[in-house]
Every structure is written in C-alpha cells, then in structure tokens.
Amino acid sequence: MENDCLFRHTLIKSLMARSFEGEEDAIYAIWEPLGTQVISIVGETGFDSLYARSLFLTHKYCPWYILASETLPATERFMEIKMNLESMTPAQFKEGSSLQLITFTDILASLIGEQLTLRILYSAWSTNILDIVGKERANE
Numbered sequence: 001m002e003n004d005c006l007f008r009h010t011l012i013k014s015l016m017a018r019s020f021e022g023e024e025d026a027i028y029a030i031w032e033p034l035g036t037q038v039i040s041i042v043g044e045t046g047f048d049s050l051y052a053r054s055l056f057l058t059h060k061y062c063p064w065y066i067l068a069s070e071t072l073p074a075t076e077r078f079m080e081i082k083m084n085l086e087s088m089t090p091a092q093f094k095e096g097s098s099l100q101l102i103t104f105t106d107i108l109a110s111l112i113g114e115q116l117t118l119r120i121l122y123s124a125w126s127t128n129i130l131d132i133v134g135k136e137r138a139n140e
Helices: 002-019 026-061 079-087 090-112 114-139
Strands: none
Touching: 002 026, 002 090, 002 114, 026 079, 026 090, 026 114, 079 090, 090 114
C-alpha cells in the first residue's frame, strides 16, 4: 500500500514537471479531467469539498498560495489556479500546485482507497501516464 502511495506521488511530480516544461496553463489539463472523474463518483459537492480542503492544507505549507474567499460555481472552479499563476513566481506556483494535487489525491485515497484513486488517475490522465511510465521504465 505504501508503495502505491509513493508511486502516486512520483507520478504526480512527474506529470507536474512535464506540464511546466511547456505552457503553464497546462495545469488546467491536469485538474479538469481529474475533476470530471472524481465528480462522477462523489458528485460536485464532494469534489468541491475535497478541492477546498486540499487548497486549505496546501496554504498551510505554502502561505503564498491563494485561498478562495468563497465557494465558487462550477464554471469558475479552478479560479484559484489562475489567480495563483498570475501572482507567483513559476517556482512558487509549481511547488504549490504540486503540493495541492498530492494533497488532493491523499485525501481522496484516504476516503476511497489507494487502488480506486489510482484508477481514477489513470482514467483522467491515461495518455500522460503512459508516457511517464514508459519513460521511467526506459530509465531503469
């Protein structure tokens, strides 16, 4: 089980590093499909609660990371990402975004289990994950 958690964290760090090689708005391409998959299981309110909690916990360790002042409608769900992107250095944004995504999946895994969380990640990021796993296996 611990190896699954470490695998998930490594996967997220690799995915985040790749997303920052190009355009930084690629973070939306990570959160939006993940949101779709999680919402299909826990609903919009459940997703919003998990997202807000992960944002709050991230802010504790990255105090520069902006918290939402209120619950946002679904159409503006990831507004904090845009606000953070505009207000931080790229290094701060990368650190905060990575921590928030890891925190989000940690909370999710504690609620629904590691295996189901990994399945959700595979469904959300299938193409990106296959690229990452393939490159990591080639480096072994």
